[in-house]
Amino acid sequence: MIGDFRKSIANVLSRTRAASDSLRDGVEDLRSKIADLSARRDEIKAQAPLRDVAVARATEFINNQKSLSETRSPGISRFLDGPTAYRPPEMLDRHDMLFRYLAPALVEAMTAEIDRQYETTAGISEEERERKLQEIDRELLDAELCEESIIRASEESGFTIFRRADADPRAVLAHADSLP
């Protein structure tokens, strides 16, 4: 009789442990998926823009520097002064001179360099980036809601699974009806 009771208790204990392990495994799988999706999200955010965007950025940068250099470096009319009035400028900023007179060549050189980079770099349009990020965000939220659902189920069963510090508050604070 006592042997049967012990056996029954052992069975219950075994099933309880199995249930606990199953909940933990479920959460671990989801956490691994969340980590993968987060890494993928970071990759998409960091992905290079389309080639034209990079060229436009480089052109804008050089043109801005050219504009600045035009306000800083001495006006060319100074070199047209008569021999008595003419004094060579004390110092010319080499960068200013470079941007002021060689901007088109710099843009051309940088464009060629950008083209070389894009031979091995895949660019992404901002629309595509936004679409992919939204897709990942939806998957992430789904995974977070599932994780929260399992954590609550485990809490109700008396098992403690600690939440991640970076868990999504939308999942953590969700009403039970909002969870899968």
Added chain:
Amino acid sequence: MAKKLVFHPSRLEHIGNIKDATLGASQKAVKDAADLSKEVKDLTIQITDITTVEPRDSFEAISKRDSLTRLTKRREELREKLAAAVAVREASQERFNAASTLFDRCEKFWSAQV
């Protein structure tokens, strides 16, 4: 998931309760480790005291050796317990930090909702 998300204030309270519980556990773990550390130090003082006193006769020498063996063994046991308590202290501190960070983020999120 097409379902519209609805948030409930009891969830924030729940997360706050978990934070408080982890703080309590962390404080207890700190105290447990400190108590064990003090016990180990006290034993070390006792062992040093016994070691420095010269026995006056063979009876005292045997007694001293027995005491040293007993205290050293006890100190080793406590050191093992202390190592485990320190691990518990670190883990509970991490749990509290995580719970606290999560609560702060949830509180901020909730404030932005209401």
